[in-house]
Amino acid sequence: MTDPISFSSRKAGMAAREGALRLTHAVLNDKKMLDEAYQAELENGPLRKLPGNDRAFAKRIVITLLQHLGEIDQILASFMDRGIPKKSGPLRNILRLGVAELLFLQVPSHAVVDSAVTHFRTWKKYAGFKGLTNAVLRQVSQKGAERLKEIDTAKANLPDWLYQDWLKSYGKDEVDQMVEVSNAPSTPLDLSFKANDENAQKLAEVLEGQWLETGSLRLASHGKVDELEGFESGEWWVQDTAASLPVKLLGDVKDTEVLDLCAAPGGKTMQLAALGADVTALDLSGKRLQRIQKNLDRTKLEAKLVQGDALKHKFGKLFPAILLDAPCSATGTMRRHPELIHQRSPADIAHFAKLQARMLRRAADLLDDNGVLVFCTCSLQAAEGPDLIPDFLMEYPDFGIDPVEEKNHPEFAPFIQSDGSLRTRPDQMAELGGLDGFYIIRFRKYA
Numbered sequence: 376m377t378d379p380i381s382f383s384s385r386k387a388g389m390a391a392r393e394g395a396l397r398l399t400h401a402v403l404n405d406k407k408m409l410d411e412a413y414q415a416e417l418e419n420g421p422l423r424k425l426p427g428n429d430r431a432f433a434k435r436i437v438i439t440l441l442q443h444l445g446e447i448d449q450i451l452a453s454f455m456d457r458g459i460p461k462k463s464g465p466l467r468n469i470l471r472l473g474v475a476e477l478l479f480l481q482v483p484s485h486a487v488v489d490s491a492v493t494h495f496r497t498w499k500k501y502a503g504f505k506g507l508t509n510a511v512l513r514q515v516s517q518k519g520a521e522r523l524k525e526i527d528t529a530k531a532n533l534p535d536w537l538y539q540d541w542l543k544s545y546g547k548d549e550v551d552q553m554v555e556v557s558n559a560p561s562t563p564l565d566l567s568f569k570a571n572d573e574n575a576q577k578l579a580e581v582l583e584g585q586w587l588e589t590g591s592l593r594l595a596s597h598g599k600v601d602e603l604e605g606f607e608s609g610e611w612w613v614q615d616t617a618a619s620l621p622v623k624l625l626g627d628v629k630d631t632e633v634l635d636l637c638a639a640p641g642g643k644t645m646q647l648a649a650l651g652a653d654v655t656a657l658d659l660s661g662k663r664l665q666r667i668q669k670n671l672d673r674t675k676l677e678a679k680l681v682q683g684d685a686l687k688h689k690f691g692k693l694f695p696a697i698l699l700d701a702p703c704s705a706t707g708t709m710r711r712h713p714e715l716i717h718q719r720s721p722a723d724i725a726h727f728a729k730l731q732a733r734m735l736r737r738a739a740d741l742l743d744d745n746g747v748l749v750f751c752t753c754s755l756q757a758a759e760g761p762d763l764i765p766d767f768l769m770e771y772p773d774f775g776i777d778p779v780e781e782k783n784h785p786e787f788a789p790f791i792q793s794d795g796s797l798r799t800r801p802d803q804m805a806e807l808g809g810l811d812g813f814y815i816i817r818f819r820k821y822a
């Protein structure tokens with residue numbers, strides 16, 4: 376449990392909830408990423424005028440709503456025999472926000488009901504739904520907590536196609552735990568350090584972090600990232616510890632030419648550069664390449680940046696080491712992006728899987744004899760990971776899996792699969808706040 380929400384004034388509370396309603400709409404109706412919608416509010420929207428805590432609470436209500444969306448909708452359905460009326464505009468999201476506050480953030484019911492009804496001040500056209508809003512939320516505040524106990528949390532909160540897919544891959548207990556960890560009120564922040572030296576040890580103390588076996592420093596709680604010690608001097612960058620594993624599988628890359636095929640925003644590019652590799656970092660997006668450059672400037676690291684399509688770009692040579700961190704559905708990042716699972720569809724998974732299959736073959740074509748290729752995605756879907764491998768190996772008989780072995784990498788033991796690939800899941804290291812879901816596999820090309 377984190378501290379309960381309490382706004383600096385009644386007026387600020389209402390303004391924050393209006394912001395929360397706009398953010399909810401941006402994410403669920405317009406399919407925007409929450410961080411982007413929030414950033415847009417801070418730059419141009421009314422939320423920028425609010426004190427920091429009130430703004431943060433607005434975001435927290437939305438995160439809570441997204442984490443518990445299925446439960447919230449089931450609770451509402453149980454109190455509304457005829458469902459949400461048609462053509463009721465913002466009513467559904469106003470009610471959802473109200474339930475999130477009542478049942479998951481323990482905000483007093485008078486404040487929640489009062490502000491839910493006050494929303495119709497802005498939405499005058501729908502003012503006829505005030506009475507319904509009042510009645511439903513009062514019922515939820517009285518009987519909702521009891522009804523909540525009867526709901527299967529994971530099954531309710533995951534879209535059914537996703538739930539079934541994960542059940543097949545991981546099993547019920549694991550899926551339950553994945554959702555439980557992902558629904559924690561806050562997510563820890565992992566840092567990757569440029570060097571594991573005395574300075575890093577000192578910073579770890581100042582930041583009150585904990586070293587993980589995987590080599591990252593984990594901060595259980597933190598303020599603004601760019602105000603943390605060591606940010607400005609570029610000693611570290613933010614990178615979930617699971618995201619730091621693929622580069623480690625490339626082994627000793629000092630003075631080796633490494634192609635980082637889908638590189639932005641550059642977490643893995645910085646890792647490679649810090650290890651002394653001669654990195655070529657390619658990305659399709661010029662805007663995202665600018666983010667790599669900014670990151671490299673801050674950390675005083677170097678890489679050759681190339682804008683291009685990984686499927687087509689002509690490098691004019693082969694590489695001894697390649698990292699392919701392919702575009703994916705990113706369902707593995709649900710701890711930090713609870714909106715994603717509500718925005719994705721089976722068609723998206725099929726689209727990404729097809730793209731990844733093509734990219735994997737392109738990466739293989741760019742690898743030199745005896746070279747090493749690491750392929751990864753931050754997806755928990757089998758289609759975007761293990762299912763891609765058998766066809767690839769059939770078509771590329773000179774490639775073989777180079778299995779990760781516990782004797783060489785004891786720190787990766789919990790993630791090693793029977794074929795030597797790695798699978799990380801949000802429920803692993805649960806007591807420390809979990810980690811992103813990644814699929815990672817290493818290949819060698821035999822001469």
Ligand SMILES: C[S@@+](CC[C@H](N)C(=O)[O-])C[C@H]1O[C@@H](n2cnc3c(N)ncnc32)[C@H](O)[C@@H]1O
Nearest residue numbers: 637638639640641642643658659660684685700
């Ligand atoms: C998973 S992200 C990479 C994250 C990055 N490796 C890191 O560690 O920070 C995938 C990247 O692939 C890029 N991308 C998508 N399609 C691409 C293509 N056809 N060619 C090159 N890059 C592509 C996206 O712009 C995005 O930056």
